[in-house]
Amino acid sequence: MGRGNRMAGRAGELAAIRFLKDNGYRILETNARTPFGEIDMVAEKKGVTIFVEVKARITSSLGPPYLSITKIKERHIVKNALCYLKRRGLVESCWRIDIVSVKLNYEYRVESIELFENAIEDNN
Numbered sequence: 001m002g003r004g005n006r007m008a009g010r011a012g013e014l015a016a017i018r019f020l021k022d023n024g025y026r027i028l029e030t031n032a033r034t035p036f037g038e039i040d041m042v043a044e045k046k047g048v049t050i051f052v053e054v055k056a057r058i059t060s061s062l063g064p065p066y067l068s069i070t071k072i073k074e075r076h077i078v079k080n081a082l083c084y085l086k087r088r089g090l091v092e093s094c095w096r097i098d099i100v101s102v103k104l105n106y107e108y109r110v111e112s113i114e115l116f117e118n119a120i121e122d123n124n
Contacts, residue, residue, distance in 0.1 A: 012056020012065075012102035013040060015110045019100065023115065025050065034083040037076060042084065049095040051081040053120075056102040066101035066116060074120045082122070097121075 017027055025043040032039040041052035055065035062068070069077075077097055085091045097120040103112045 007108055008056050008058050008104055009054075011104055011108040011110075012100075013054050015056075015102050015104075015113060016041065016052065016054045016100040019113050019115070020052065025052075032084060034080045034087070036079050036083055039077075039080050039084060047094065049085070049090060049093055051077065051084070051095065051097045052100055053077055053097065054100045054102065056104055058104050058106060058108075060103065064101055064114070065103060066099050066114070066119075069099065069120075077120055078122050 013030065017030070020027065020041070020043055025045045027041060027043050028049075029042040030040070032042050039051055040054045043050045043052055053069065055068055057065040057068075081095065081097060082091075085093065085095060096118045099116040099119040101114045101116065102110060105111050
C-alpha cells in the first residue's frame with residue numbers, strides 16, 4: 001500500500017470514529033486482529049456489537065468508496081467478525097456489520113461520509 005493510500009485510510013478511519021461517536025456509537029476497539037486479518041472497528045450501540053468496515057477514497061473515478069467491497073471481502077469480514085465473537089464468548093449476542101464510506105479531497109479532508117447499517121449479512 002502506498003503512502004497516499006495509507007494516509008487516506010488513516011484519515012478515513014479518524015473521520016469514521018468522529019462520525020460514529022456523533023451518531024451514538026461507542027468505539028470498543030480499532031484495528032482488532034484475528035487469525036484471519038483485521039477488523040477496522042468494533043463498536044457498540046444499544047446493546048448490539050457492531051463491526052465497522054471503513055472505506056476511504058480520494059478519487060471518485062472508481063465510484064464511491066464502499067463499492068470496493070467485493071463478495072470475497074464480505075466473506076472475509078464475516079469470518080473475522082465470527083472469530084472475534086467466538087474468542088470473546090459473544091456468539092449468541094446481537095451483532096451486525098456496518099460500512100462507513102468516506103470520500104476525501106486531495107488534502108485528506110472529508111467531502112462526504114455515508115453509513116450503511118447492517119450492510120453485510122452472514123450468509124454462510
